[in-house]
Amino acid sequence: MTVSRARLADWVCCLALIAGAVIMVFPIYWMFATSVRPHAEIFEAVARLLPSSLSWNNFSAVLTRYPVLAWLDNSVIIAVVAVALTVFINLLCGYTFAKFRFPGRNILFFAILGALMVPIQVILVPEFLIVSWLGLLNTHLGVILPRAAEAFGIFMVRQFMVSIPDELMEAARLDGAGEFAIFFRIVLPLSKPIIAVLVIFTFMWRWNDFAWPLVALTNQDMFTVPLGLNLLRGEVNPDWGNVMALALLSLLPMLAIFLAFQRYLVQGIASTGLR
Amino acid sequence: MRSRSIPSLPRRRAARHAYATRFPLRRRSLVPYVFIAPNITLFAAFSFLPLVYAIYISFHDWTLIGEPEFIGIHNYLRLVHDPLFWRALTNTLLYAVGTVPTSMAIGLLLALGLNRRMPARAFLRSLYFLPLVVSAVATGTIAAWMFNDNYGVLNAIIVRLGGPRVPWLSSPFWALPSLILTTLWVRVGFCMVVYLAALQSIPQMYYEAARIDGAAALTQFRHVTLPLLKPATFLLLVLSIIYSFHVFDLIYVMTGGGPGFSTTMLVQYIFRAAFVTGEMGYASAVGIALYAMILLFTILQWRASRQAENVM
């Protein structure tokens, strides 16, 4: 057992991790490389790892041919409103399940967890009928509301809140604080890590949602970015340079959110009862 | 009550437990119901109601564009004798077996590796998590592009290295492995983050104690780390299995369920019955069967994990 052997193991491990990271990044690089390649190079059977020259035509083409800015706009509105709504009501709900006892609690909790497991394809058509009956087709709300009660979020919040000491709430109650005040002034400030986790995951899910918006949004100007991407991809003669350019554009906002919140991600998940 | 003055963590927890059972927060008020009302309302309107409707439809013959016709349990009888249903179920299980343990194992290895002190650790972690921010449609699109037989970059590299062209997405043998590889690309980052979180919440004192006892690194891993990773493993197992039973967008984009039926999963089969062959009632019956299976699976897992904990 020498120091050098441990060192060597360290190096091997480090190199393996770097090699793995290269594999992880490569598809995204390839997206980029395809989108900036000169048009004639795209279908060449001998794929060049580096494009022979950079051409930004695909980005300008995709922005002028399709209402991409409207799509981005819709995606942002839907994701932001959905995140705000979902995170808020999930926190309330998870807190309640963690800290209150009331008749029907267990049944309701398991019913909500059961909802987590319904594949959206199974309820796609009934969901469509309900949303169309509410007059919410082709609206942002029509996409947001059906997925707002996120069972996974409630589950995570509950796990987190269980470890908040009851004494804090009890003390506030003795001081005469109302339940909403307790939630806002005591529980929320303690919940930052779990809020970060919920924000990242909810944003990710809503930003990337496909099956439900595909049915609920039929007007092209109301499309979200994944729907637009599916439209381009499914065209009779898809222009792969354009498709890749849009795919790349579609992941930039998500990347920004991720970079902003990633510091809290591990810490947040760690605080949800994984110990 | 006196125990509250003692600072040790486990003792404090035990005290809190005792306190909670002796003085449950049994408030007569409507507060808890008000707090869960928004969620319950949304859940009832957009999950429960559609599910009930799907069950209702599963007893009908409905083309979606015509009028539903009641046919009793015929759809469920048909399901039992439908070879394609069993094929889709087998495919789904194969996919789950191919993705769940592998992504969790790789994720654990990555978490162990990236939990050590090393240069650019945070940056490497971000890179592994990166695929999760790519939507399934975008992932499927780029993957189909890279796996393409004729102008995909993977075959180009293989051919340049002197290997034969692999019919990735066009042979029934390779299509599922291609999908599994793509899924791993997406999933390992998630597993890694969850395991990292779990590793970081293991108190250092356990390792110190183990080291004092003279335990080697491997022994430490087996007797300290692994047992304490159980909750994380359980969470990942449940989520990954649900995910692999739900997988749709990726396959819709990459193979559409083919070649033949080699990548037709249950959800694909539901989609196909509903929108391609105009059998909404049958699609609902398959959907209800799938839902029942997922539910059963999760309950079994949950009970197994509880039993395991009780034994410890």
Place this chain on the structure above:
Amino acid sequence: MRHRYHMGRRGILGAGLALGTTHAWLAHAQSPVALTLSVWGAQAEQDAFNALVSRYQSLHPNVTIRLEVNGNSMQLYQLVDTRLAGRQAPDMFRIQYQQVGRYAGARAVVDLTPHLEQGYGSQFGPAFWQAVTYQGRQYALPHHTDTFALYYNVDFLRNIGVEMPTSLDHSLSWDEFIRVARQLKQKGDAPYAFAMAWQNSAAYRWLPFLYQHGGQLLDAELKQPQLASAKGVETIAWTQSWFKEGLVPPSTSVKSGEQTQNLFANGTIAMLLGGDWQIPFLQQNMAKYKWDVTYMPRDVAMASDLGGNCLAVSRDSKHPEIAADFLKFVVNEDNMRAFVTSAQFLPVRTALMRQQLDYALRPDAMKVYVEQAATIPDHLVRTVTMPNFSKINAATADELDLAFTSDQAPATTAQNLDAKIRAVLGG
């Protein structure tokens, strides 16, 4: 400007009175009407539709029509079916002739007969008129057709010293076609000899080969399948041999999503059995090679595919009479000519079918398609326009895909498919 619109509206009112249309129509003609038209198609088709919409809107200032473009026909059907279930379908949508029966049978589209004058149907080619007729009533208006022929890479064919036929009478026989394909493969300019554009489950495009061989999918009364016969099994075996011999790329089976026009444009395949609507794409993207078109191969008979689309009014439309009026406008002689010549399709009005049309691109190639269209068998038209054909098509795609990708024996394939078709026809 405003003044001219008023004139236009009065002109329409006059026309409406002259035709003796109903009172309701007049009421609508005055109040603003918003309609949606859902289609799919390549850029040239979208442009052509947009031109039609703006022309109609300038004639009828009170009507606004929104064009919804879907990526492809599968996406459109999924969307329209779901919206029909929620009574929210677009007012008008494009459908393939193969799907008319499905929508008409479920009364999901409006019976257009009351909106058509006496003898209106006689202006259209009989096969197409028959394709939009269900139980004696019309549920759609024929818009255009297309068919299949054989694109080839002029450079690659020259390198093996083969001259392609220049008249329909001399079209390649099956044996000649395979001989050319083998030569192309051996010479190795392209990794594969050819491909057939039947991807995304367009399995009905396999049927022309069956008819070329003297077979048919159903009996004369369309009551019983008859694929499990010598002709049927041999045709399956022949098309399967393309894959077994490696003449076509393995990725070009029926259920794959491969874009065969890309393979042709970049020289991966030397020949493409494909439709006329690919001409704009090839003109734009096949810079490296010269291409030309010859006729479909033939065996004991000639046959090609019934392609193309018609337009229908959905049952959810609140203004079916105006929607019907718009559809009649779209398929009138001038507009049909404008549409097919700019988007490279074939007309379905007899007057236009007889004329030599002035195509925007490659009129020489379009001539081949026009001639080839005459070989579409009548029985094939009747088969693919049956109300249940979409189910038969799905089953055909499944079974052929198993034969092409998973080595399912031709006889088994034929028997399985016959059984599935029998179930569809019986139920």
